[in-house]
Amino acid sequence: MIVLDGASKHYNGNTVLDDVSLELGDEGVTALIGPNGAGKSTLFGLIGRLIDPDAGSIRIDEMDVAKAPSRDLARAIAVLRQDNTIAARLTVQDLVEFGRFPHSRGRLTSVDRDKIDEAISYLDLDGFRDRFLDELSGGQRQRAFIAMVLAQDTKYVLLDEPLNNLDLKHMTEIMKLVRRMSEELGKKIVVVLHDINFAATYSDRIIAMRDGRIVADAGRDEIITPEVLGRVYDTAVDVREIDGRPVALYYS
Ligand SMILES: Nc1ncnc2c1ncn2[C@@H]1O[C@H](COP(=O)(O)OP(=O)(O)OP(=O)(O)O)[C@@H](O)[C@H]1O
Ligand SMILES: [Mg+2]
Numbered sequence: 001m002i003v004l005d006g007a008s009k010h011y012n013g014n015t016v017l018d019d020v021s022l023e024l025g026d027e028g029v030t031a032l033i034g035p036n037g038a039g040k041s042t043l044f045g046l047i048g049r050l051i052d053p054d055a056g057s058i059r060i061d062e063m064d065v066a067k068a069p070s071r072d073l074a075r076a077i078a079v080l081r082q083d084n085t086i087a088a089r090l091t092v093q094d095l096v097e098f099g100r101f102p103h104s105r106g107r108l109t110s111v112d113r114d115k116i117d118e119a120i121s122y123l124d125l126d127g128f129r130d131r132f133l134d135e136l137s138g139g140q141r142q143r144a145f146i147a148m149v150l151a152q153d154t155k156y157v158l159l160d161e162p163l164n165n166l167d168l169k170h171m172t173e174i175m176k177l178v179r180r181m182s183e184e185l186g187k188k189i190v191v192v193l194h195d196i197n198f199a200a201t202y203s204d205r206i207i208a209m210r211d212g213r214i215v216a217d218a219g220r221d222e223i224i225t226p227e228v229l230g231r232v233y234d235t236a237v238d239v240r241e242i243d244g245r246p247v248a249l250y251y252s
Helices: 040-047 070-076 092-099 110-122 138-151 168-185 196-202 226-233
Strands: 002-011 014-024 029-033 055-060 077-080 156-160 188-192 205-210 213-218 238-242 245-249
Touching (some): 014 055, 014 213, 029 168, 040 156, 092 110, 092 138, 138 168, 168 196, 196 205, 213 226
Parallel strands (some): 029 205
Antiparallel strands (some): 205 213
């Protein structure tokens, strides 16, 4: 389990994460939703120790995130960041090999090579192995980053807006892959999504944030309502039932 206890973060007097206590990891796939600036990426940053909290504590399976050796942390949790700035003159293969670093420390074993091959195939990137990242389309590059995270082979995976830059087919494929990773590989995945219908379709639990706080935390049917979505996003959202499922209409 990932357990946050009273986690807070402030920048220049502004509270961007406000006393958040939360348990993650019972469900296979948890979607994290909320408007821009709600604190979603900050929450991920604290869990992955990319950002230090100003108050509170975070534990991952009894490991204190503040004190854990980096290697132990990297073997427990993988984080796909929202903005990946990394040298463009890396190939897809190089990038995915990075994902194995906490295991291999640069000396790849046959197990490492298998994990790298599996991750590349899972993301349908076999034909792009030797391509440099700046020779890929935005969506292909995004898949390469997800392959890197998959190769890290951790129980917990945090994906911050993994559907960025993806076309309709690949958005659906990534979400199906996320479900498969949870069902077949037992991974516990938390994924930031802006498309709430993707959140509703592919997750077991939806956590909504606003102004640095958790404002709703429940299953699809309780979250995909005009009342809750209106409160979370501060905008009118219509909800219809299609094939027995609530579907949010926000394109009108
Ligand atoms: N390094 C920083 N310095 C100052 N303020 C910051 C910093 N990082 C984030 N913030 C502020 O913290 C708040 C939360 O940011 P965060 O990136 O967590 O939001 P988010 O929910 O991920 O939003 P988005 O959907 O746009 O990615 C925002 O108001 C942001 O401006
Ligand atoms: Mg963000």
